[in-house]
Each structure stands twice: as structure tokens, then as C-alpha cells.
Amino acid sequence: MGEGVLRRYKSFLPIGPATPMVSLGEGDTPLVKSQSLGRALGCAELYFKLEGCNPTGSFKDRGMVVAVAKALEEGSRAVICASTGNTSASAAAYGAYCGLTTIVLVPKGNIAMGKLAQAVAYGAHILAVNGNFDQALALVRDLAQKHPVTLVNSVNPYRLEGQKTGAFEVVDVLGDAPDYLCIPVGNAGNISAYWRGFRQYCQAEHATRTPRLLGFQAEGAAPLVLGHPVAEPHTIASAIRIGNPASWKLAIAARDESGGVIDAVSDEEILEAYKLLARSEGIFCEPASAASVAGLRKVVGQGLSLKGKQAVCILTGTGLKDPELANQIADIPLLELPPDLEQVEQAIVSLRGK
Ligand code: F0G
Secondary structure (H helix, E strand, O other), X not given: OOOOXXXXXXXXXXXXXXXXOOXXXXXXXXXXXXXXXXXXXXXXXXXXXXXXXXXXXXXXXXXXXXXXXXXXXXXXXXXXXXXXXXXXXHHHHHHHHHOOEEEEEEEOOOOOHHHHHHHHHOOOEXXXXXXXXXXXXXXXHHHHHHOOOEEOOOOOHHHHHHHOHHHHHHHHHHOOOOOEEEEEXXXXXXXHHHHHHHHHHHHOOOOOOOOEEEEEEEOOEOHHHHOOOOOOOOOXXXXXXXXXXXXXXXXXXXXXXXXXXXXXXXXXXXXXXXXXXXXXXXXXXXXXXXXXXXXXXXXXXXXXXXXXXXXXXXXXXEHHHOHHHHHHOOOOOOOOOOOOHHHHHHHHHXXXXX
């Protein structure tokens, strides 16, 4: 418990005696059984993997710990990334922990408040680019070519190596791979990493099968569904506002080899799932994460039967990353009251009546 993914999955990772075994306690996140949604979808067993329970509140920590450990091993002094927010938060945390300089490029105005606060708190050098994530990624690729700085976006192969441990954990808990694995897709690294993890665990005979992968993009940022890059991606789920995913080919291969699909969900469907998860399951995740559940609801609505099936939704980040959104869409007015017992009692009665 809390030993971190490098120690826990050492034999499956590209690490050797010279790799520093750093850890902020990433991985080993809860796999929570659904209370109501699974039943509503006619699913025998539905689980949510709470990746928001990682040290910086998202799945990125699994890959970042490997990328940063390898950067240290190779003598690097600085790391750089482009990010819609979570990668930068994670890079900044592991950079601080390992004494590396961290430089992050974020799309100006399009990053959730909590994520920016994390990069600030961990002391990263933050550059807000007047452009989108895809443009910021192109810039950091060039910068890492020209300067002695390690690129820690998921184009760094160690990132996907670390992220595949999410698949290992699902199998370790369930005893085998589920029938379906639902996952949000942005830059397309995570779906590719999960597929690698499931395949490797099968080859190592820790699992007897692999799941069908169901990947979901936001409708306004769905290049993999459309089959071409999107120049100006838009969606309320800022984490996956990406028009030209770096792991495009790997994600398509993961989809096809697993017998799965990559589909799109609308912002309305994302927000519905986001609210449903919080109110009926007690799980507060970010909107991008809710795309996995929105997608599962969509495909079931279109006729996919989950009877007798086991499904897992990867909830990639915590809802606290984006408190502004949660407050914006709240339909519950905050009542202001004097500290008076009778008035508070009356207010409670009137709220319960609603
Ligand atoms: N969910 C969340 C919460 C994310 O932050 C991301 C990606 C994804 C899903 C999609 O994962 O890119 O591997 O397909 N966030 C990146 C970032 C792009 O910069 O933090 P993916």
C-alpha cells in the first residue's frame, strides 16, 4: 500500500538498478462498485476506478513518476510539457519532489482553476500560450529538441509505460480483465497505455482475456471519431479539448485490436453523467472523466446489452480540479440565514419540500 507504481510493478517497467525509485504514493487507486448506475444500465457489475485519488488528483501521476525517474537516471535537470492542466500539475509535483526545474505551457484561459493552482503551488515555471493544447504541444516538442530539457508529455515513451499500471490494478482487483473498459480520450495516451497493460498482463498469464475498449471523446473535440484533426476543438471538458492527438495511431490500434469503439459524447451528456456520478454514486470527478460514463450510457441507449457483463469506467481526475464549473452549474441556491435555530429549521423544511 502506498509503495508507488515503480516498486509495485517493477518487473513490468523499463527500470533498472540505476533508476531512482521515487514515489509520491501514486497508484493503488480505489475500484468502487456502482450503487445505482450499473443497475440502471442493466449491467451485472459496474465499477469506477477513482484515478482522482492519485497524489495530484489525476491518472497522470502513474506515467509521470516513470518519466521523471528516467529523466533523473539520465542526468536531466529540467522537464517540460504542454498541458490542459493535469499533466502540468503532475510534472510540477514530481519535478519539485525530485529537485528538477519544471516548465509548463498551458493554453491561456482554457485550464481549470485547480490545475493552475497546483502548478503555481509546486513552483513550476508557467507559460500561458495564446493558442490551444495542440499548438502548445508542438512548441514543447521543438523546445525539447533544441534545449537540454526532458519532454514529459505522453510522447515520452515512459509515460505510457507508467500509465499501463492502471490496467494491471483493475485485473489485480477483479481477478481478470472486465468485459468492457470505458475511458475518456484526449491526447489518446491513456487508452493506448491501458491496452498495452491488459495485453501484457494477458501474456504474463495474470489475466485470461482482454477487455473491449470503449473510448469517448467530446463531440467538439473528436478527431478520432471524425477521422481528421480538428483545428479549433471546443468542449466544456477542458482536459480533453484536443484536436490532434499525439497517440492517434496507437489509440486506433487499441480500439481495433480490442474489438472496441471510439465514439463522441456531447457536452450535455458529459454534464449529465458528471451530475449523476456525484448525486447517485457519491463520486465527484472532472467533466472529462465523466465522458467515460456518458459514453457507456450512450452505447447502452443505442442497444449494447450489458446483461451478465462486467464493466469498468476510468474516472481520470477529481472534480475538485474544476470547482468553478461545479458551482456554475449548481441548481441549488445557497440560502443565507442568521444563526437562529428556528429559521434554520424552517429553511431545511422548505428545502426538503423542493
Ligand atoms: N481525463 C483527464 C482528466 C485528463 O486530464 C486527460 C488528459 C484525459 C482524460 C485524456 O487522456 O490525453 O491520455 O487521452 N489530459 C492531458 C493534460 C492532455 O494535459 O493534462 P489522454
